[in-house]
Amino acid sequence: MTIVPTEFDRLFGSLNESQQKALKATNDSVLQIVAGPGTGKTKLLVSRVAYLILNFDLLPSSIIVTTFTKKASIEMKDRLNSLLKDHENINFKKIQIGTFHSICFGYLKFYGKCIGLENFNIADTKDQKDMLKMVLQKLNMENIQPDKFGMRTCLSYITKNKSIGSHPEDVVILDPTDVKELQCFQAYQAYQETLAKNGKIDFDDILVFTYKLLIQRPSCVANIRHILVDEFQDTNIIQLKLIFLFSQYCNDNITIVGDADQSIYGFRNASYENFSKIKTTALQKNRNFMQITLEQSYRSTAAILQISEALMRHQTGRTDKLLISNSDKQIPVYYIDHEYPEDEPIFIASKIDELLKDTNNGYLLKDFAIIARASRIFLSLEKELLKRGIRYRITKGHSFWELKEVSMAMDCLQIIANDDWLSYKRVMEWFVDGCGEKLISKIENIVLNNNSNEIPYGYVYDILTKFATGMIPGMGAKAKASTIHFLTLIKDSRELLKINDPVDFFFSVVIKFNLIDFAMKKKTSRSKDDDEKRDDIRNNLHELADQFNSYNPADDDLLRKTQAEIFAEQEKNSADNTLFNIDNNQSANEPSIKSSSTFEDITHSQTSRVSPKDLLNKQAQKSPKKRQRNKKASVGEKPQTSIIDLFKMERKEGSSLKIKKEPVDDIVNKNIEPNNNEKEQPVEQCTEEIGQYTEHITKPDIDVTIEPTEVESITTSTTPLVVLPAITLQPTNQSNPTPLGICAEKEKFLRDFLQFIQLAESIAATDENDVNDPNGRVTLTTIHGSKGLEWSVVLLPSLINGIIPSVYSLAEQSIEKKELLLDEERRCFYVALTRAKDLLYLSTYHVSRSDYSIKPSCFLKEIPQSCYKNLNESTSNQLQGYELDQLSIPSAAPFHAKEPFQAPRVPNISASSTQNTIVKTEVIGSSGDSYNPVTGAISNEPSNNLPPKKKKRLGMGRPKNNSKLIL
DNA sequence: CTGTGAATCTTTTTT
DNA sequence: AGATTCACAG
Structure with a gap:
């Protein structure tokens, strides 16, 4: 079919x-398609999809x-x-549109x-950190x-490897x-095993596993x-x-759109070199x-295009680009x-005021954006905007899901829905009295050494029951009582989940677990009084309840539903029966092998390869015993056991439950009085029992045994965590993957909700304000958050060294790396500049002090x-930037400086700050704070005994209380 | 060991 | 605004 010309013209x-x-x-x-800023790439992409369907008869x-x-x-x-909309016969809803992660997640689910x-779940950043910390x-x-620094290097090592598709078994030691x-590699191995144990995959794994899936079973696509x-410039390897794997059945029919100049996610391992690689x-x-470059810009004035191109001419190895403005504004x-x-x-706020008053141009609040490199810049801006009553919104304030009370509630839900150990760990810390670090790691030792690949549903609950009833010793009386209470609540909540509707259920959880009071304890902030804190917590929990209530699997998860239909x-x-029948000798007639091997050449072409396994073994030789363990754990030539291997083995063994379950399930059900359990056992008996118990669960009829002592001494430095051979704890029952059994409908709702939330970005930056603010609001956003958007007026504050380019790039020691980092910073700047349609304001300041200058x-x-009009011209000073090599680079951590930096001209705030009105405050540095604009460090001077300031958090569209219960 | 409160430090960017 | 660290009490 070809499109009739009239229809073509109408559409395109x-x-x-x-x-x-x-x-x-x-x-x-x-x-x-190389599409510079404002060249209409989204329009083209949408059109191209329509064209493919209409002209080439592709099925959506x-x-x-x-x-x-x-x-x-x-x-x-x-x-x-x-x-x-006029082509009713085309069901465009069948097109898989989404982020890489959500599309891949759908493939993995099915x-x-x-x-x-x-039955995997996604590990969020909290889970990741907890696991990594434990591992380290x-x-x-x-x-x-296991401190912040180590965690950071380690996590970035892991992400980096995952970004090229390397799981531990694929890693090439450079x-x-x-x-x-x-050591990073060892941590990676251990981390990956811990993930598998907990039945989780992390964000990056979504892509890596999909990659493995599409190689192993190409017929999926x-x-x-x-x-x-x-x-495309922000994709990684x-x-x-x-991309090539998805298109392996269609001769690589691929359309990519992007602009290398706008690649600003290098820190997430995005590689704009993908442009040349794909070619x-x-x-x-x-x-x-084919390559087509779009040069007509529909967004910015000529001046804006000129200044941004002038900037980018300094980029290393870039080909010049000419964008043509179609704006006639001078x-x-x-x-x-x-x-x-x-x-x-002050300048920014008054400029906005001024432009708003000038009715000639008719700008509304929503036409303004203040775009900053780092979100901390907003602190001072917020104050000034508040003062003048300029309504604003921050597009990505601290994520709602990271609020204490919200994450505490989510953890409770995770426990109830999934018996999730990582959530147990976090919740017990605040909920169970007498339970601290040591006890948790005692429990964890038993939980993780369950000799199975994975912690089965209900297992943690079981273990805790045994601890609480003294069947496993080591828990103090107070903790026992509290744990029993805790377990009872979980059990009750699970019952309630089956019968109540979501919101009722949610609030009963909040009440049962006394979430509000516990969250209060966690709020250490001095800037709010208790009532205010309590209000915040309540509001946020109501917001969460609304999210829960309004979650509609069919609507919200359209992609998932679509995918399930397509796949089914x-x-x-399909003639391919391998879905339920896994054969390791995968059929070699699929096209995948070729394409992936082509790729290997591209991705790791350099450097000599040393197998990490060899290195490890070399190290391990020092300790024969460890080596033996290592050896036993690996199967034939296969190096370290990966999650995939583990699962494969599980399938082969297909064996049944190896753990004798004690009939303790009922003990808690009978509602044992906590007091009955307070008798402590003598110490000797305890240790013996630990031994017996551990042996009991770790010594089923397989050939590897781990003595209890070994279990506790996993802390040796060279060995990765014990790799346990695979056995199955639960008979895999394909037809019923939900271990919850009867009445699974509502449980499924909760589980789906939890998964949905983990893939969703921060709460949809509520554009719902339209009703309240017909003029919209001024947008405050980071450069990264501004990607793909545009505003009539853009103000760029704090264009100073240390912020853009960031201290991190300036402080980099290696010259080549530094250049790469600076290039990325420059691209950030470029993205910021090109968000503007008409008006663009660049703003800087300078501070000179003996120890550092800005x-x-x-x-x-x-x-x-x-390229620009300098509004300072009258003041004669030449203030536009400094040579890079003349810079005094702010040290990475100037807050260690003995004397805190006193912002000049700090006015003393009047002591009349009142509780209920927004006070006229001076900007940064007011109330005697000393502030370093580069690092954002603030130190509070004890100052005059001011009452705690009230700071209303506007901006983020917070809740309307739709929910039923008042807490 | 755990619980508590005070003091100190952190903050680039995020699917 | 939260995380982390430290000192001290039970």
């Missing part, structure tokens, strides 16, 4: 020449579109909807069993301590002499005819691999490769340098003065 007529060229490119090609279900954020995917769906992944404590390595790297990728790969595979870009940091918010349909017709960003020096 408004596209310009190069857009049409891209639109009409053959389906059978790798098409790369055969198309995948990946976007960078969930928000972008919603927008794309909307636009497709309105573009195709096809996960093909690689042995079943156990490994007790010299170079990687520098065998680098002890730190080796047999129906795919085209994949389109938005924001595993995503590039996935090389396409050519290697003898595919059609407005310059403005630059102003302030004498003091506190002048800046496909499997019905100067305008070195990037400003790169821009010719002719």
